Amino acid sequence: MYLDVDYKDNKVMIKDIKNFEPQHIFECGQCFRWDKEEDGSFTGIAYNKVVNVKKIGADVVFRNTAKEDFINIWTKYFDLGTDYSHIKDRISQNDKVMQQAVAFGRGIRILKQEPWETLISFIISSNNNIPRIKRSIELLAEGYGEYLGEFYGKKRYGFPSAEILSNLSIEELKACNTGYRASYIKNTASMVVEAPTALEELKGLEIEACQQKLLGYQGVGPKVAHCILFFCMEKMEAFPVDIWVKRVMEHLYFHKEIPPKVIQQFASEKFGEYAGFAQQYLFYYARESAIGKK
DNA sequence: CCCCAGGCAGTTA
DNA sequence: TAACTGCCTGGG
Numbered sequence: 001m002y003l004d005v006d007y008k009d010n011k012v013m014i015k016d017i018k019n020f021e022p023q024h025i026f027e028c029g030q031c032f033r034w035d036k037e038e039d040g041s042f043t044g045i046a047y048n049k050v051v052n053v054k055k056i057g058a059d060v061v062f063r064n065t066a067k068e069d070f071i072n073i074w075t076k077y078f079d080l081g082t083d084y085s086h087i088k089d090r091i092s093q094n095d096k097v098m099q100q101a102v103a104f105g106r107g108i109r110i111l112k113q114e115p116w117e118t119l120i121s122f123i124i125s126s127n128n129n130i131p132r133i134k135r136s137i138e139l140l141a142e143g144y145g146e147y148l149g150e151f152y153g154k155k156r157y158g159f160p161s162a163e164i165l166s167n168l169s170i171e172e173l174k175a176c177n178t179g180y181r182a183s184y185i186k187n188t189a190s191m192v193v194e195a196p197t198a199l200e201e202l203k204g205l206e207i208e209a210c211q212q213k214l215l216g217y218q219g220v221g222p223k224v225a226h227c228i229l230f231f232c233m234e235k236m237e238a239f240p241v242d243i244w245v246k247r248v249m250e251h252l253y254f255h256k257e258i259p260p261k262v263i264q265q266f267a268s269e270k271f272g273e274y275a276g277f278a279q280q281y282l283f284y285y286a287r288e289s290a291i292g293k294k
Numbered sequence: 295c296c297c298c299a300g301g302c303a304g305t306t307a
Numbered sequence: 308t309a310a311c312t313g314c315c316t317g318g319g
Contacts (some may be wrong), residue, residue, distance in 0.1 A: 029300065122300085129299040134316065179315025186301080220301045242300035283300075 001081050012062040012070045019084035020060055022053050022108020028108050029233055029285040032121050032134045033141075033159070037152050045141070046114060047073055048158035059150060064151065079109050086226075091271050091278045097252045101285035108280055110231070114290045115199045116192060117159040120234040123184050123219035125227070132177065139176035144168065151231035162196070165189035184219025191217060206236045222260070230276040239267045239275040 004015040012021075014019060021043045026034035034044035041054035041063075051074065052063040075081065088106070092098040104220070120140075125133050144158035144164050165173070166189035173182035194197055202210045210233055214225040226240035241260040250256065250264050258266075271278040285291065 015308080123302090125299095125305085126301040127299065127314075130318085132299080135317095177316070181315080182301090182312090219302065223301060227300080240300075243298095244300060252314095287300085 001083055003080060005008060007067040008072070010064060010066050012065060012067070012074075014060050014062075014080075016058045017060050018056070019107055020078075021090075022055050022060075024107035024110070025078075025109050025231065026053075026286065028105060028139070028280055029287065030280065031113065032137050033117075040273045041286040043152055043154075043156075043206075045148065045156055045158060046111075046117075046137050048146055048148060049073070050148050050156045052139070058079060076090035077112050079112055082109075083194055087268040087274050087277050088281075091274050095270075097282065100279075105281045108277075108284060110236075110277065110280060112234070113232045114159075115160055115202070115228070115232045118228055119188065119192075119199065119214075119217065119220070119251070120185055122167070122224045122231075123188060123217075124178055124181055124220065124239065126181065126221070126224055136177045137284075138177075140165070143176065145171075163187045166193045169216075181219055187218040188220075207237060210235060226264075230279075236276045237268065237273045239264050239271075239279050241279075242283070243281050244286045245279055248282050250292050251291055268272050281290075 006013045006015065014196075026036075026042050028042070034042050035044065036042055037052070041052050043050065043052045044184035045051075049065070049069065051065045053065070054061050059226070062070065062074060086238070088102045092102045100233065104241070106228040121133070121137055125138050128136075141157040141159055142155075144160035146160075148158055150156065165185060168186065172184045172187060173185050178185060202213050205213065207229060210229060211225050214220050214228055214233075215222075220228070222242050224244055226238045229238035230240065243262050246258075246260060246263060249266075250258055253266070267275045
């Protein structure tokens with residue numbers, strides 16, 4: 001993928017970028033630490049760094065970052081080496097439903113997120129809604145994450161380490177609005193502290209083995225495991241079936257109720273190595289247009 | 295007031 | 308292994 005990148009002082013611009021719409025990327029449900037600013041840009045935190053993204057015409061500007069970090073961190077994080085036109089063509093071949101979903105979320109990119117933060121974030125996501133998930137994670141970061149300075153008039157904090165979370169009491173975790181998931185967070189944090197490299201090493205496993213390991217962390221079931229596989233373990237064939245994807249696929253493909261496992265099997269056969277991308281376009285399309293919502 | 299939200303763990307049969 | 312049930316909590 002050729003990119004026309006221009007590095008300036010603490011600012012990076014990519015000219016005439018394809019398949020990159022901040023709104024789609026940050027509001028398609030994959031991430032919880034990106035927020036819209038009043039000027040329409042988005043500020044996010046990853047790798048204990050604060051970065052701001054704004055689309056200006058056909059160009060995209062990354063602020064608060066310079067060449068070194070951009071090359072070492074953000075190029076991969078924003079998946080800039082992947083050809084999304086190719087992916088979209090493949091999954092929407094002979095599929096009118098997917099053509100619509102892809103047109104709707106045309107600027108989606110799957111962020112390559114950090115395993116530890118993703119693990120905890122998606123444990124928090126279970127039986128929860130997005131504003132509450134974001135609020136919980138924010139409270140954890142404000143209370144126990146590294147202070148990263150002020151940006152856009154707001155104090156910013158990194159995501160707290162496994163060591164720190166494992167040492168919190170259940171009460172302290174519950175004070176971050178995590179509810180009954182507090183014990184899952186504490187247990188999982190302790191497991192990660194016990195075997196610090198185990199989580200990162202899961203990337204090297206095949207998807208089934210990787211999933212089995214993830215299910216070993218408390219609070220991780222089939223759906224959460226697939227989110228983790230897709231968002232930070234580079235298993236792009238993963239296909240999380242949540243309530244929205246279940247609804248939209250029943251509504252648009254099956255026209256009747258179907259068990260999640262059957263939906264997953266169907267998606268795996270239909271979309272193969274790109275199943276996760278298909279899921280993300282469908283999820284965003286379904287949520288934003290409330291498709292299948294009774 | 296009830297219902298639901300990007301499910302999971304624990305218990306039964 | 309499938310079916311059930313309880314669960315923090317805030318908004319509709």
